[in-house]
Amino acid sequence: MTERAALRWQEAEIAAIEPVTGRVRSFRFRVDFAERFRPGQHVDVRLTAPDGYQAQRSYSIASAPDASGTIELMIEHLDEGEVSGFFASVAEVGDRIELRGPIGGSFVWTGRDAGPLLLVGGGSGVVPLLAMLRHRDAAAPDVRALLLYSARTRSEMIAREELEARARDEPGFTLMLALTREPGGRRIDRARIDAALGALGAPAHAFVCGSNPFVSAASDLLLDAGVPPGVIRTERFGG
Amino acid sequence: MATRGFTGRRPPEATRERLPPGQYLTEDFPVLQLGPTPRIDLATWRFTLRDGAKPLKSWSWEAFEALPRTTWQGDIHCVTKWSKFDTAWEGVTVDDILADAGVAAPTEFALAEGYDDYTTNVPVADLRGGRAMVATRYAGAPIPPDHGGPARLLVPHLYFWKSAKWVNGLRFTKKDEAGFWELRGYHMYGDPWREQRFTGD
Structure with missing residues (x-):
C-alpha cells in the first residue's frame, strides 16, 4: 500500500x-x-x-x-x-x-488481514492492540484473537473492564494476563507464550508493543517458540 | 497557534542549538524496528553492492572488517522525535567500499537493504564524500543486535530511519525508488533540519 x-x-x-x-x-x-x-x-x-x-x-x-x-x-x-x-x-x-x-503502515491490522491474531502488550503498549481488538469486534468477529497482556497490577491495566467483557462475550477472543506485581504474579515467559500459542494456534499475524526491553524479550520468545520472523510486527516506546 | 496553558520545558541554549525542530534530547538509545531482531551469523554474513540486480562485489565479514576503518562522532535524530548527542561509530565509508570494489557509483540513487527485508532510499551524493558509512562498532564495541549489529548503515545527517539496521547491501537504482517507510508516507529525503518527516513536509 x-x-x-x-x-x-x-x-x-x-x-x-x-x-x-x-x-x-x-x-x-x-x-x-x-x-x-x-x-x-x-x-x-x-x-x-x-x-x-x-x-x-x-x-x-x-x-x-x-x-x-x-x-x-x-x-x-x-x-x-x-x-x-x-x-x-x-x-x-x-x-x-x-x-x-x-x-505508520507496518504495525497495522485490518479485518482483511485475517487471523489468527496474536497480540502481546506490555503496559500502555496495549493501546494500539486495543484498537485492533475493537476493530475485530466491529469488522471481523470471526477472526480468532488472543491478547497476552502484561501489566504491573490489575489497577494499572488499561481498559480492564472492557477487555474482560470482550473475553466473556466475544467468541474467538481470549485474554491472558501476566500481572507482574500481584501476589503470585509472573512475567511473560516461554511457558506463557507456549500456552498462548496452544490456545490460539499458529498466528497469521503477531503484534508486540510495549517498552523496549519488553518487546525485545517477548519477540525473542516468539521466535524461540517457532513463530516465523515475518509474522511478527513490533512497536516500542520509551527512551 | 499557541496551545492554551502550554509553556514547555525548554532545553538549555547549548542543547537547543543542536536540536532540529520538533526533536527532544534523550540520554537513552531507543530501539525502533519493524519486527524482531534478526539472528545473523557472522560466518554467513555478506554485504553486497549491486547495480540494479547485478552484483558488483560482495564481502564476507572477514573481508569487510579488513577494509579501511573510519570513525565518526556526532548527533543522530530519529523521526519519532528523539535525538541523541555525541554518538561514536566506527565502520567503512561508502567511499572506501566503492574504492575496494573498484567502481564509481553507477547511478545517482541507492537503496540500502537489510536482513529483515527493510529498504530505504538515499541519494548517492549523501552517501559519498565521507557522509555515510557501514558501521560495525558503536561506542567502542560491536554494535548490539537491537541497534542494528553486526552492521548498519550510518547516514547521520538524515533522519535515522535512513540508517538501515542489519544492512546487507547497497543497490544502485536508476531513479529515486521509495523504500519501506517512504512507500508508507515518510519523506523521500528526510532532512531533520528541514523537518522532512512525511511526504509534503
Missing part, C-alpha cells in the same frame, strides 16, 4: 476526557480521518508555547475507525513528561490541539 499524500496538521478539538487508570487518561479528539485509518496507526501531537517553542510526541490511536468523527488517544503521564504532563493536568474539553495522522 502506498500513502504518498501530504500529512497536514489540523486543529483537533478535545471532545471528551475520561480517566483510564491512575496515570492514564483517555482523550477524544475531533479529526477529519476518524473513518479512514488502520488499527495500530498513531498520530503526532504538537504543542506550541506563546513564544513559538514547540514540542511534539507520537501517540497510538486506541479507537477503531468509525463514524464518530473522533479518535481516542490514551496518554500516560510520565515522570517529568513535558507533553504528557500537559495532558495530565492542563488539557480540558474544548481545547484545540494540533495533530496530524494517521501515521
